[in-house]
Amino acid sequence: MLEVENLSVSYRGISALEAISLSLMPGELVGLIGPNGAGKSTLIKAILGLAPCQGQVLFNGIPLRRQRRRVTYVPQRSQIDWDYPVTVWNVVMMAQTKSLGWGRRPGNEAKRLTSAALDRVDMLTLKDRPIGQLSGGQQQRVFLARALAQQAELFLLDEPFTGIDKKTEAIMVDIFAELSAQQKTLLVCSHEWGDNLNRYDRLLLLNRKLLADDRPQAVMTMDNIQRAFGSNMPSRFTQPRTMRLVS
Amino acid sequence: MDWLLDPLNYDFMRQALMAGVLIGVLCPVVGTFLIVQQMALLGDVVAHAVLPGLAIANFLQIPLLLGAFISGMISTFVTTWIQTQSKVKIDTAMAITFSSFFALGITLLTTLKSRLDLEELLFGDILGITVADVWQVGLITVAILIAVKFFYKELLFFTFDRLGAEASGLPVNAINLGLMTVITLAIVAGMKTVGVILVMALMISPAAAASLLTTELHWMMMIGSGLGVLSSLIGMYMSYFLNIPSGPAITLTLFVCFLLALLFSPSQGVLTSHFSMAKGQNSLD
Numbered sequence: 001m002l003e004v005e006n007l008s009v010s011y012r013g014i015s016a017l018e019a020i021s022l023s024l025m026p027g028e029l030v031g032l033i034g035p036n037g038a039g040k041s042t043l044i045k046a047i048l049g050l051a052p053c054q055g056q057v058l059f060n061g062i063p064l065r066r067q068r069r070r071v072t073y074v075p076q077r078s079q080i081d082w083d084y085p086v087t088v089w090n091v092v093m094m095a096q097t098k099s100l101g102w103g104r105r106p107g108n109e110a111k112r113l114t115s116a117a118l119d120r121v122d123m124l125t126l127k128d129r130p131i132g133q134l135s136g137g138q139q140q141r142v143f144l145a146r147a148l149a150q151q152a153e154l155f156l157l158d159e160p161f162t163g164i165d166k167k168t169e170a171i172m173v174d175i176f177a178e179l180s181a182q183q184k185t186l187l188v189c190s191h192e193w194g195d196n197l198n199r200y201d202r203l204l205l206l207n208r209k210l211l212a213d214d215r216p217q218a219v220m221t222m223d224n225i226q227r228a229f230g231s232n233m234p235s236r237f238t239q240p241r242t243m244r245l246v247s
Numbered sequence: 248m249d250w251l252l253d254p255l256n257y258d259f260m261r262q263a264l265m266a267g268v269l270i271g272v273l274c275p276v277v278g279t280f281l282i283v284q285q286m287a288l289l290g291d292v293v294a295h296a297v298l299p300g301l302a303i304a305n306f307l308q309i310p311l312l313l314g315a316f317i318s319g320m321i322s323t324f325v326t327t328w329i330q331t332q333s334k335v336k337i338d339t340a341m342a343i344t345f346s347s348f349f350a351l352g353i354t355l356l357t358t359l360k361s362r363l364d365l366e367e368l369l370f371g372d373i374l375g376i377t378v379a380d381v382w383q384v385g386l387i388t389v390a391i392l393i394a395v396k397f398f399y400k401e402l403l404f405f406t407f408d409r410l411g412a413e414a415s416g417l418p419v420n421a422i423n424l425g426l427m428t429v430i431t432l433a434i435v436a437g438m439k440t441v442g443v444i445l446v447m448a449l450m451i452s453p454a455a456a457a458s459l460l461t462t463e464l465h466w467m468m469m470i471g472s473g474l475g476v477l478s479s480l481i482g483m484y485m486s487y488f489l490n491i492p493s494g495p496a497i498t499l500t501l502f503v504c505f506l507l508a509l510l511f512s513p514s515q516g517v518l519t520s521h522f523s524m525a526k527g528q529n530s531l532d
């Protein structure tokens with residue numbers, strides 16, 4: 001179980017997150033939603049200990065930063081330089097870096113995990129491609145494969161559904177269901193707004209503070225949208241079926 | 248072929264060529280890490296920032312390389328510090344640091360009445376390379392290549408996805424410090440051969456040319472090193488025959504290499520990729 005207690009983040013004196021407390025159960029698939037700049041990425045980074053933060057993050061009762069192998073992180077697409085000279089295979093192999101240890105080359109087990117993960121996201125045939133020569137959806141699948149190959153218990157994914165194709169979306173939804181059946185914990189950041197959000201067990205609505213934490217149906221109310229987006233709410237949010245939290 | 252062998256009769260030229268080969272292998276390997284992190288200019292910062300260290304080391308009669316190393320490392324800290332403490336972007340921080348250190352270096356060199364040959368330091372001089380220099384460069388090169396090989400997968404992860412690497416528990420601050428150390432060492436080693444102004448060319452140009460020819464990091468390093476050695480040798484001969492400083496000779500050769508890669512790279516060349524597209528080939532496969 002992941003327990004976040006009173007987590008606050010400020011960047012150079014400007015508060016980005018205020019006293020966030022939440023808990024995630026094993027097997028739970030939780031969506032983290034909120035407008036641009038709400039602090040979704042910041043919350044994920046703070047949970048991982050990658051942002052300057054105050055508060056406590058415990059996983060199964062022990063500070064998460066002392067057991068980083070149990071958690072895996074899929075960064076927001078925009079954070080990666082897709083021209084970096086590296087192949088699909090070597091990106092997924094990065095998941096083994098920590099467990100192999102300094103100076104060790106990947107052995108059979110590492111190769112098996114890598115190839116199984118690539119196969120799971122249907123990218124094994126493209127394993128020798130440079131990542132820059134993939135579509136956005138394929139790139140996202142490579143990062144999901146890297147997360148799978150790490151065999152973690154807690155998955156933190158930053159906007160995995162942004163800019164992907166139908167096939168990737170189907171694969172990802174399927175994998176999330178499988179992981180949650182294996183009692184893994186998943187926290188997924190999202191821009192989407194609409195029926196898609198019903199695929200989560202629970203939604204966290206964030207805008208600097210945690211505004212709502214409930215079942216999707218209970219969170220997706222006009223009242224809550226207004227609270228999250230304030231008076232600057234774009235007009236398209238008034239039509240719930242097609243609503244998207246876009247930039 | 249006499250013109251090829253003739254210069255080898257001189258000790259200084261043999262030493263210069265040896266140093267050139269070593270530096271030609273080393274600098275592109277290190278420069279590759281700078282390029283993929285979009286920090287190519289950091290090489291320039293460190294290269295200029297070694298000057299105050301050289302001046303002080305010369306004044307205090309301690310080894311020049313040590314002074315240069317310390318001062319170069321300080322410049323990387325100052326750059327990072329400016330960037331993390333304010334909203335000033337990294338390129339601005341670099342520009343501020345390197346010009347200030349350079350100015351400080353020139354000031355110290357003049358006020359401390361240093362007997363260092365400024366022109367040799369700035370542009371390299373094949374006459375100035377001693378046997379001891381070759382040994383120093385050799386040791387630094389071997390040490391860095393071994394370290395890069397040993398820590399390769401960590402360095403790959405770190406330079407590709409720093410947050411991901413940190414999230415997975417890699418000691419990113421230590422890795423970053425290691426990289427800065429390696430970059431500074433490589434620059435200090437290359438100083439004698441190409442001079443502080445142009446050592447960056449040897450780090451960046453061959454690796455950049457290689458990046459146009461391949462799509463994997465280790466190949467970028469290897470092809471870069473090959474081009475680095477080739478350009479070093481050609482540059483040294485040009486320096487010998489045309490009586491120009493070695494730094495500019497090597498740098499201009501490197502530029503020609505880069506230009507050739509830019510124009511004729513099989514997959515990404517300005518001329519060749521147009522050609523292959525015209526023929527209806529898929530340059531991706």
Ligand SMILES: Nc1ncnc2c1ncn2[C@@H]1O[C@H](COP(=O)(O)OP(=O)(O)OP(=O)(O)O)[C@@H](O)[C@H]1O
Nearest residue numbers: 011012016034035036037038039040041042043076
């Ligand atoms: N490294 C940083 N330094 C300073 N401010 C930052 C930094 N990272 C984020 N912020 C600020 O913190 C706030 C939250 O940013 P964050 O990236 O977490 O939002 P987000 O919800 O992920 O937005 P998006 O939907 O655009 O990804 C923003 O106001 C942003 O400007």
Ligand SMILES: [Mg+2]
Nearest residue numbers: 040041042076
């Ligand atoms: Mg974000």
